[in-house]
Amino acid sequence: MTLQHIERTAGIARHEGGNSFTTEALRLLHRTSARILSRYGVLLGFLALWQVAASSGWVNAAVLPPIDAIVSALWKGLAGGTLLGDIAISLQRAGLAFAAAVIVAIPLGLVMGQARAVEAALDPILQLFRQTSALALYPVFILLLGLGEASKVFVIFWATLFPLLLNTISGVKEVDPKLLEMARVYGAGQLTIFRRVVLPGAVPSIFVGLRLGATTALLLLIASEMIGANKGIGFQVMNAQYNFQIPLMFAAIVILAALGLIANQALLLLQRRLCRWSNPAA
Amino acid sequence: MARPSGGEVTICDLSKSFSLGGRKLPVLRSLNLDIRSGECLVIVGASGSGKTTLLRILAGLERADGGGVAIDGRGVEGVGEERAVIFQEPRLLPWLTVLGNVAFGLEVRGVTKRQAEERARFYIALVGLAEFTDAYPRQLSGGMAQRVGIARALTVQPEILLLDEPLGALDAMTKISMQEELARIWSEENVTMVMVTHDLEEAIYLADRVLILPKEKGGAARLIDVDLPRPRDRSESRFVRHREELLREFGLH
Numbered sequence: 001m002t003l004q005h006i007e008r009t010a011g012i013a014r015h016e017g018g019n020s021f022t023t024e025a026l027r028l029l030h031r032t033s034a035r036i037l038s039r040y041g042v043l044l045g046f047l048a049l050w051q052v053a054a055s056s057g058w059v060n061a062a063v064l065p066p067i068d069a070i071v072s073a074l075w076k077g078l079a080g081g082t083l084l085g086d087i088a089i090s091l092q093r094a095g096l097a098f099a100a101a102v103i104v105a106i107p108l109g110l111v112m113g114q115a116r117a118v119e120a121a122l123d124p125i126l127q128l129f130r131q132t133s134a135l136a137l138y139p140v141f142i143l144l145l146g147l148g149e150a151s152k153v154f155v156i157f158w159a160t161l162f163p164l165l166l167n168t169i170s171g172v173k174e175v176d177p178k179l180l181e182m183a184r185v186y187g188a189g190q191l192t193i194f195r196r197v198v199l200p201g202a203v204p205s206i207f208v209g210l211r212l213g214a215t216t217a218l219l220l221l222i223a224s225e226m227i228g229a230n231k232g233i234g235f236q237v238m239n240a241q242y243n244f245q246i247p248l249m250f251a252a253i254v255i256l257a258a259l260g261l262i263a264n265q266a267l268l269l270l271q272r273r274l275c276r277w278s279n280p281a282a
Numbered sequence: 283m284a285r286p287s288g289g290e291v292t293i294c295d296l297s298k299s300f301s302l303g304g305r306k307l308p309v310l311r312s313l314n315l316d317i318r319s320g321e322c323l324v325i326v327g328a329s330g331s332g333k334t335t336l337l338r339i340l341a342g343l344e345r346a347d348g349g350g351v352a353i354d355g356r357g358v359e360g361v362g363e364e365r366a367v368i369f370q371e372p373r374l375l376p377w378l379t380v381l382g383n384v385a386f387g388l389e390v391r392g393v394t395k396r397q398a399e400e401r402a403r404f405y406i407a408l409v410g411l412a413e414f415t416d417a418y419p420r421q422l423s424g425g426m427a428q429r430v431g432i433a434r435a436l437t438v439q440p441e442i443l444l445l446d447e448p449l450g451a452l453d454a455m456t457k458i459s460m461q462e463e464l465a466r467i468w469s470e471e472n473v474t475m476v477m478v479t480h481d482l483e484e485a486i487y488l489a490d491r492v493l494i495l496p497k498e499k500g501g502a503a504r505l506i507d508v509d510l511p512r513p514r515d516r517s518e519s520r521f522v523r524h525r526e527e528l529l530r531e532f533g534l535h
Contacts, residue, residue, distance in 0.1 A: 176373075178369070179375060185342075185343065186366075186387040186438065187363060196375075277378070
């Protein structure tokens with residue numbers, strides 16, 4: 001955004017000479033800073049309040065350390081490599097589970113959305129599973145799969161499956177029947193209709209599922225790493241708290257937040273590329 | 283573009299009824315009609331008279347209970363390549379550009395993408411949308427979207443064009459210019475046109491013959507010849523007389 005503005009200012013300066021450059025640049029600077037302030041003002045205010053409250057002793061700095069202490073703990077953890085290992089193992093768990101959920105849920109959802117009979121047969125059990133908290137089932141998975149990687153990946157997979165599956169199904173079912181009829185009039189067979197009308201029509205809804213799924217995967221990742229893990233960001237949050245390394249605990253939390261934001265942004269970007277025809281809901 | 287002439291429709295003893303809450307509701311009762319090759323037949327009738335049902339049977343989207351339809355002597359079973367349908371809504375695929383939408387019908391029929399797009403461009407220009415070839419449906423107005431739907435139907439070069447209230451959702455001004463457009467396309471494309479409308483002026487503006495479907499039980503379908511020179515002038519006295527005649531058929535004059 002800023003870069004664009006600088007370029008545009010430079011262009012204007014070349015056209016109109018140096019005199020208007022300063023006024024134009026000032027106006028743009030003003031407008032840009034106003035936009036940044038209106039978008040991120042509250043967030044910056046929150047961080048500033050935190051910093052002041054912690055460093056001036058309004059709150060106990062041992063419980064809520066100042067921002068700079070958190071940043072330096074974060075930097076030490078990343079540069080020293082201790083947090084990198086946690087990030088790697090966490091990404092591996094969440095990534096594996098998310099990929100497996102995508103591979104299972106999207107094809108299954110596409111079939112279920114099209115075949116009434118399959119959907120009717122599977123719906124009751126799906127509703128039962130969906131309404132049962134994955135966390136409540138985690139002990140069951142531990143019993144079945146042991147306390148190692150398998151149960152962790154599986155509980156994340158399990159919880160991620162449902163938002164993906166349900167959004168894929170509804171995406172397929174909500175494709176306008178009038179469009180299907182239109183395709184039929186031109187002689188399209190079942191496969192062509194699926195490939196050219198149903199699938200592209202369901203993509204926006206599938207993306208809603210992917211983004212919800214990514215959020216769920218991170219949530220379950222942390223929960224599963226808090227129980228019986230000795231590595232991972234979720235483990236680090238708990239472990240740092242036990243050891244009263246509060247800045248490190250917050251550093252791990254910051255990493256989690258960053259992972260969530262990155263995953264969401266990456267999916268949004270992909271959605272914008274694939275669905276240029278619609279205005280994707282931000 | 284040249285096309286094989288044909289598109290003669292024979293409707294023989296056609297009947298259709300729907301069941302509504304256990305009751306049988308007849309909408310078409312032993313209808314007989316010959317639609318001539320290359321003519322423009324407009325179907326009017328009160329709502330519930332079965333005009334859309336008749337069109338959907340011609341399109342192959344619905345089955346008749348009795349009797350049948352033949353096109354150039356062959357009985358109609360389902361949809362067919364010699365027919366194309368223009369619906370009241372444009373029914374465009376929102377993820378395809380204007381070009382993609384217009385080429386869609388041909389691509390579905392197995393024509394290569396390049397050939398389909400080449401012919402699509404011709405018909406996009408014909409409906410006056412050349413500048414919008416790469417636009418997406420959401421960027422189009424209602425009238426423009428409907429033009430895309432018309433171009434898509436023309437691109438498959440049907441012998442018979444079936445139109446189900448194609449201008450029903452447009453505002454009055456757009457509607458009149460689109461009626462002129464349809465009249466021009468029909469004369470240029472040498473296609474049999476069967477169109478359903480509830481707009482009597484539209485019917486007289488476009489039709490060689492108007493088919494009036496009866497609403498009440500036992501009523502008979504009526505055919506009215508509109509032998510006015512083209513392009514037609516809505517304010518001309520013979521045009522106005524035809525309109526009054528139609529209004530009388532509906533007991534409104």
